[in-house]
Amino acid sequence: MLNGGRMPDEWNDTTIVLIPKVRRPENIKDLRPISLCNVVYKLISKTVANRLKRILPDIISPSQSAFVPGRLITDNILIAYEMTHFLKKRRKGKEGFAAIKLDMSKAYDRVEWGFLGDILRLLGFQNSWVQLVMGCISTVRYRIRVNGVLSDEISPERGLRQGDPMSPYLFLLCAEGFSALLNCAEQEGRLHGIKICRNAPAVSHLLFTDDSLILCKASRAEAQQLKEILRVYEECSGQMINVDKSAVMFSPNTGTEDRQGVMQSLNIRSETMSERYLGLPVYIGRERTNIFAYLKERVWQRIQGWKEKMLSRAGKEVLIKAVAQAIPVFAMGCFDITKEMCSQINSLIARFWWNKQDKEKCMHWLSWETLVSPKAEGGLGFRDLHSFNMAMLAKQGWRIIQNPTSLCARILKAKYFPNTHLLKAKVKAGCSYT
Numbered sequence: 001m002l003n004g005g006r007m008p009d010e011w012n013d014t015t016i017v018l019i020p021k022v023r024r025p026e027n028i029k030d031l032r033p034i035s036l037c038n039v040v041y042k043l044i045s046k047t048v049a050n051r052l053k054r055i056l057p058d059i060i061s062p063s064q065s066a067f068v069p070g071r072l073i074t075d076n077i078l079i080a081y082e083m084t085h086f087l088k089k090r091r092k093g094k095e096g097f098a099a100i101k102l103d104m105s106k107a108y109d110r111v112e113w114g115f116l117g118d119i120l121r122l123l124g125f126q127n128s129w130v131q132l133v134m135g136c137i138s139t140v141r142y143r144i145r146v147n148g149v150l151s152d153e154i155s156p157e158r159g160l161r162q163g164d165p166m167s168p169y170l171f172l173l174c175a176e177g178f179s180a181l182l183n184c185a186e187q188e189g190r191l192h193g194i195k196i197c198r199n200a201p202a203v204s205h206l207l208f209t210d211d212s213l214i215l216c217k218a219s220r221a222e223a224q225q226l227k228e229i230l231r232v233y234e235e236c237s238g239q240m241i242n243v244d245k246s247a248v249m250f251s252p253n254t255g256t257e258d259r260q261g262v263m264q265s266l267n268i269r270s271e272t273m274s275e276r277y278l279g280l281p282v283y284i285g286r287e288r289t290n291i292f293a294y295l296k297e298r299v300w301q302r303i304q305g306w307k308e309k310m311l312s313r314a315g316k317e318v319l320i321k322a323v324a325q326a327i328p329v330f331a332m333g334c335f336d337i338t339k340e341m342c343s344q345i346n347s348l349i350a351r352f353w354w355n356k357q358d359k360e361k362c363m364h365w366l367s368w369e370t371l372v373s374p375k376a377e378g379g380l381g382f383r384d385l386h387s388f389n390m391a392m393l394a395k396q397g398w399r400i401i402q403n404p405t406s407l408c409a410r411i412l413k414a415k416y417f418p419n420t421h422l423l424k425a426k427v428k429a430g431c432s433y434t
Contacts, residue, residue, distance in 0.1 A: 007041075007044075007135060007136070007139060009139070009141075010038070011038050011040050011041045011044075012037075012038065012041050012136070012139045012140045012141065013038060013140075013141050013143070014035045014036065014037050014038070014140055014141065014142050014143070014161060014163075015035075015036045015142075015143050015144075015145050015150065016033050016034070016035055016036070016142050016143070016144045016145065017033075017034055017036060017145050018031040018032070018033055018034075018144070018146070019031065019032045019033075019034055020032075032162070033109075033144075033162065034162055034163050035142075035161035035162060035163035035164060036163060037161065037163055037164055041136075042164075042165060044136065045136060045164055045165045045166045046165045048132065048133065048136065048165075048166055049165040049166045049169055052166070052169050053067070053068075053069060053169055054069075056068045056069065056169065056172065057069060057070055057071075059123055059173075059176070060172055060173075060176055061176065061179045061180075061183065061207075062406070062407040063179060063203070063204075063205050063206050063207055063407065064172060064175060064176070064179065064207040064208070065206075065207075065208055066168070066172065066207070066208045066209045067168045067169060067172060067209070068172070070403070071406070072399075073208060073278055074333050074334050074396065075406065075407070075408040076206050076207075076208050076213075076277075076278060077277065077278050077280050077334050078334060078396070078408050078412070078434055079203065079206060079407065079408050079411055080099075080206055080213055080277045080278075080282060081277075081280075081282065081283075081334070081432060081433075081434050082196055082411060082412070082415070082432055082434065083099060083194050083196065083203060083213075083215055084099060084249065084277075084282040084283050085196075085283065085432035085433075086194060086196040086251075087099055087194075087249060087250070087251040088251070088252070088283055089430065090251040090252065090253055091251075091252045091253055092253055093253050094253075095217055095218075095219075095253075096217070096218035096219075096250055096251045096253050096254025096255065096258055097194055097215070097216070097217055097218055097250070097251045097254070098215075098216060098217070098218040098248055098249065098250050098251070098254070098262055099213060099214070099215055099248070099249040099282075100213070100214040100215075100216070100226070100246070100247075100248045100249075100262075100266065100268070101211075101212070101213055101214075101246060101247045101248070101249075101277065102211075102212040102213075102214060102230075102241055102246050103210070103211065103212075103241070103242045103245035103246055104210040104211075104212070104239050104240070104241065104242065105239075105240045105241065105242035106240075107171065107209070107210035107239060108159060108160045108161070108162050108167060108171060108210075109158075109159045109160075110158065110159065110237075110238040110239050110240060111158060111159055111160050111170075111171065111174055111237065111238055111239075112158050112236070112237055112238040113134065113137065113138055113157070113158055115174065115177070115236050115237045115238065116134075116137075116170060116173065116174055117130055117134050119173050119174060119176065119177055120133065120173065123173065123176075133166070133170070136164075136166065137160060137161075137164075137166070137170070140155075140156065140161065141153050141154070141155055142154040142155075142156060158238055168209070171209060171210070172209070174237055174239075175207055175209070175210070177233065177236070177237060178207070178212070178229075178233045178237070178239075179205065179207060181229045181232060181233060182204050182205045182214070182229060183204070185204075185225055185229060186202070186204045190222070190225045191204055191216050191217075191222055191225055191226065192204070192216060192217050192222065193205075193215050193216065194215040194216075196411065196414075196415055197414055197415045198414075199414040199418060200410070200411050200414035200415060201407065201410055201411065201414070203215055203407070203411070204216060208278055211278065213277060214226060218250050218251065218254040218258045218259065218262055219258055219261065219262070220258065220261030220262065220265055222262075223261060223262040223265035223266055224265050226265075226266065227265050227266055230266075243266075243267050243268060243269070246266075246268050246270065247268065247270040247271065247272050248262060248263060248266070248268050248270070248271055249271070249272065249282070250262075250271065259271070279330065280330070280331055280334060280335070284335070284433045288338050288433070289338055289340050289341055292328075292331065292335075292337045292338065292341045293341075295327060295328045295331060295337065295341065295345065296341065296344055296345055296348065298327050299324050299327050299328075299345050299348055299349070300348055302323060302324055302327070303324065303348060303349070303352045306319060306352070316352070316353060317380060320349055320352070320353065320382060321381070321382065321383070324348075324349055324352075325349065325382065325383045325385065328345065328385065329388075329392070332385075332388065332389040332392045332393075333392045333393075333395070333396065334396070334434060335433065335434065336389060336390075336393065336433075337389060339386050342385040342386040342389065343386075345385060346368055346385060349382070350364060350368050350371070353371070368382075372384045397422060397423075400412060400413075400422055401422055401423075415431075416428065416431065
């Protein structure tokens with residue numbers, strides 16, 4: 001198969017199982033289809049995927065950070081936060097700017113195979129490679145398992161399987177078509193990205209698989225240009241924008257007429273300044289503890305569920321280390337969640353550790369400082385959340401030093417330390433929370 005042979009029909013048979021997205025699913029949209037591929041096919045697909053991902057950094061634009069080796073989701077979060085901070089602070093000037101969050105509806109299921117094949121050829125892949133990839137995705141036959149019973153065979157004509165090792169990388173190639181349209185419009189002056197300072201690179205879009213953040217001037221003309229780009233992309237690729245999950249954020253100096261023009265042109269009904277991007281806040285004001293209160297709530301909800309179970313000390317230790325203290329890690333990779341919030345989460349965990357099943361209040365026999373010490377020093381090795389937070393932020397600084405050509409590093413350097421090294425940078429007026 002990998003050397004040009006034909007794949008036997010049975011190798012690409014796939015069973016689809018439906019995983020509920022909510023506790024009580026009522027509609028088909030409440031279920032997530034996951035493809036259970038044949039083991040032999042997965043070996044082939046994984047081999048192709050491993051070859052493909054080596055060259056992704058060379059062919060995928062810097063604005064895409066998903067599944068590309070050397071790039072992290074936190075890069076997009078940090079860039080997006082700098083952009084929204086720029087929007088929030090732009091209170092003067094004739095030209096307003098907008099950040100438009102777009103969500104693709106059933107993105108994997110709508111990919112047109114012909115479009116994917118054309119993208120592969122335009123990127124310079126050989127015909128033999130294109131035929132191998134297209135053979136893997138076009139010879140599939142589905143059966144849906146419902147209540148333990150398999151349905152009749154279904155032969156699809158489009159879509160990528162969620163469960164196929166190749167699918168994430170192939171979807172990136174499809175999204176690169178959208179990125180190319182936006183870059184072309186920016187080069188021709190039909191769209192204008194946001195520059196947070198004079199020497200910073202302009203950013204017109206940020207992509208993370210099917211999650212898109214478009215940055216442009218807040219005018220009806222640019223909204224119409226974006227609408228036309230979306231129309232072409234949807235027509236060619238089969239994608240469709242989910243307007244119910246899309247939202248737009250404007251800079252304060254944007255006039256009412258321009259706001260209405262952008263929203264009407266793109267058919268977006270939600271205008272919000274408290275929207276999250278990739279699971280983290282897009283703006284943090286003075287009430288920092290309140291912004292990160294959702295982390296405390298998540299830890300509390302997990303702990304409340306565990307209290308109903310009979311857990312040994314060993315079981316409690318595993319749950320605290322693997323679950324409770326892991327919940328805030330994602331946010332810690334980008335933000336200082338404050339000492340106060342770390343202290344409140346530590347208090348919840350300590351209370352859970354010392355409480356017994358039949359008692360709500362119980363004596364804390366050792367201090368939290370002792371519990372976070374290594375076991376060799378008499379502690380339990382629990383994580384010191386504030387110190388871990390600082391270590392995660394130091395990791396971001398190290399990535400900036402090691403990858404100075406990345407989009408995130410170039411933007412931060414242009415704004416905060418244009419003429420010096422990161423380790424010699426000083427706090428300036430107007431800097432963002434990151």
